[in-house]
Amino acid sequence: MATCTICDIRKGKRYCTARGEDICTQCCATEREVTINCPYSCAYLRESRLHEKRPLDEKQMPHRDVQIDHEFLQRSEMVLMLFAAFFNRALQPVPNATDRDAREALETLVAQFRQGNETVPEGEIAAGIVERFRAKMGEFLKELKDRDAGPFADKVCLGILVFMTRVAYGYDNGKPLSRSYVHYLRSTFPEGDQ
Numbered sequence: 001m002a003t004c005t006i007c008d009i010r011k012g013k014r015y016c017t018a019r020g021e022d023i024c025t026q027c028c029a030t031e032r033e034v035t036i037n038c039p040y041s042c043a044y045l046r047e048s049r050l051h052e053k054r055p056l057d058e059k060q061m062p063h064r065d066v067q068i069d070h071e072f073l074q075r076s077e078m079v080l081m082l083f084a085a086f087f088n089r090a091l092q093p094v095p096n097a098t099d100r101d102a103r104e105a106l107e108t109l110v111a112q113f114r115q116g117n118e119t120v121p122e123g124e125i126a127a128g129i130v131e132r133f134r135a136k137m138g139e140f141l142k143e144l145k146d147r148d149a150g151p152f153a154d155k156v157c158l159g160i161l162v163f164m165t166r167v168a169y170g171y172d173n174g175k176p177l178s179r180s181y182v183h184y185l186r187s188t189f190p191e192g193d194q
Contacts, residue, residue: 018039086133106161
């Protein structure tokens with residue numbers, strides 16, 4: 001058995017689909033989504049997600065001033081599903097988009113509804129996500145605003161985007177190459193690329 005191609009000390013017992021070579025279990029665990037850009041198809045990645053429980057700190061939850069309760073989510077369920085599906089579609093052209101990219105895009109969209117103007121995120125990947133999301137949602141948002149007289153529609157859109165940002169925060173495992181939230185969207189909306 002060959003040695004691990006990362007540490008060059010322990011035996012390479014796991015085939016790493018991202019690297020195309022055998023690595024040891026310890027390097028797999030410590031480098032997963034840190035230096036290794038793991039694909040969703042990796043069984044070790046999916047297994048590790050079952051055990052990643054990051055305690056949520058309510059004080060660090062983004063946009064705490066925006067009140068989102070069960071009634072709001074129930075009333076806005078169809079808009080939420082549509083926003084999430086279109087956000088997933090905006091992610092599709094970038095197979096290696098990270099949770100960080102998704103959160104940056106969501107924060108930009110939240111800022112749009114808070115400040116009333118379209119901004120562009122600094123990151124190139126997030127900027128592309130925002131551009132594609134706006135292109136797909138543009139007609140729907142116009143119709144929603146026309147039908148619901150503007151301010152109410154803006155409040156619904158803001159609430160939905162803040163909720164999506166909080167969900168993304170909840171999936172954050174703190175690793176720089178994490179795609180836990182992105183994979184959640186892709187598994188929830190598997191038809192998103194059509």
